[in-house]
Amino acid sequence: MEVTIPNKTTGTTWNGGGDRPFNSSYGKMMMWFFLISDALTFAGFLGAYGFMRFKFLNVWPIADEVFTHVPFTHQSMPMIYVAFMTFVLIFSSVTMVFAVDAGKHMKQNKVALYMLLTILGGIIFLGSQAWEWKNFIQGDKGAVVLNSGDVIQFVNKEGEQVALTSFAGENHSNRIQHTKTNGIWNKEEATLPKVNLDQVIEGFKANPDITIRTQQINQATKTKVILSRTEAEKVLQKAKQVVYGANLKVNEYGLTLFGDLFFFITGFHGFHVFSGILINIIILFNVLVGTYEKRGHYEMVEKSGLYWHFVDLVWIFVFTFFYLF
16 A cells, blocks of 8 residues: 655645645645535525425416516516626626636736726625615515415506505504604514505405405416406405515515525525625735735635635526526
């Protein structure tokens, strides 16, 4: 049996000839090991999402009806902004490739420029994701939860979802939100909805062109089932509360589990992007002060690039699972 003896000078076997697997340094190999373990983690999360998606296939929220917001406009444009976010993150991966290549040619200024562009891309993506979370949490048109826990939405005669505020009756209540400074001492409650259940029921009765669609999906048309006016009136008798947006307990868009998985998986990926931005900022600082010029190589840029490409690749899978299916 052949035994490898550590170098007495360096105390390591990694830098000696055949002790560099695939001609990679110890640091690069350890980064690959980390990325493999992290890939298995994401695979487990996305596998769980796929399993639950299949299990609740008939009631899973339709992505085109959830992710419709675009900054500075009130028009419904499904997937447009998510596509922009994806493009920005992929483009940041391209600039990282340029940074690594510039490092191999020992071009300090170009490395700094491309690293800066990569960081800016990551910041834009992360800010966009935070904006998307805000809209997802706040909600848009509102919905009603039944005693069974099912969520119903309201549509016009063309089958388009309408906001509760567009038809709800006038609020005759003087009810105000409890905070720590009023109401029950030192206690507060969640923000009151824009309209209450009584207003919704009153407005529904006064608008015969409004009806209800359930969270059940017609697999033939890939649309939610719309009830007749008579069926809608019966269903509305089982209404429990008005809900806006999504959190870990209720979800305006349908099944609560969809919101739970969305927050967890996109949040976990967002944490990776945030970590990558911090790492890249530290490396950019070292590039600017000439640390890697003194070392004679830009291997740290390469290792950071491996992580950044992994984050981009994972987003492609997250984007496919959540937004395209």
